[in-house]
Amino acid sequence: AQSVTQLGSHVSVSEGALVLLRCNYSSSVPPYLFWYVQYPNQGLQLLLKYTSAATLVKGINGFEAEFKKSETSFHLTKPSAHMSDAAEYFCAVSDRRSNYQLIWGAGTKLIIKP
């Protein structure tokens, strides 16, 4: 069965520092991978997605993620954190065996220190 593991329920970085949010997945068939963000009091918004094209995916707000099949990882990065990046981030996987329903990680709250 598919699963997603996000390392760290909370990650704290200083403003201007590198953001790295970790996501590992399991899937027995080629996966689609997603990062969603939920800002306070808002709905889920797609940051970026991997759908078997380029392994380095660029998303909105300066975020990017790299699909590494050998490591079954899809970590999210941003070179320089802004205060406005404070939110909860979710990694999700889908594939044809799950009828493309999204299987979610537990979420990581990103805290930005001034």
Add this chain to the structure above:
Amino acid sequence: EAGVTQFPSHSVIEKGQTVTLRCDPISGHDNLYWYRRVMGKEIKFLLHFVKESKQDESGMPNNRFLAERTGGTYSTLKVQPAELEDSGVYFCASSQEQISEQYFGPGTRLTVT
């Protein structure tokens, strides 16, 4: 173009009562999904409609939950009778194709006391 909307945004009910959540997908999106996040846990899939048909309802917790999508437009999710463990945030999403990006609504926060 309007996004996915959900109503109500919050609902507080007593154990044993009935609650109906509504989701209006993006116009023209045949695929509609319901997800739930119980506090402190991951978001879980509940079910998937294609137009008015239930494509996959494997995530529905039990028969106290009933989802409908009459006419293939908006959908309702009824919980009857509600239990304490039903508390959480219920998200709705829609997409054009099954493998397309899913657009999410703001969610309905349900509290059962």
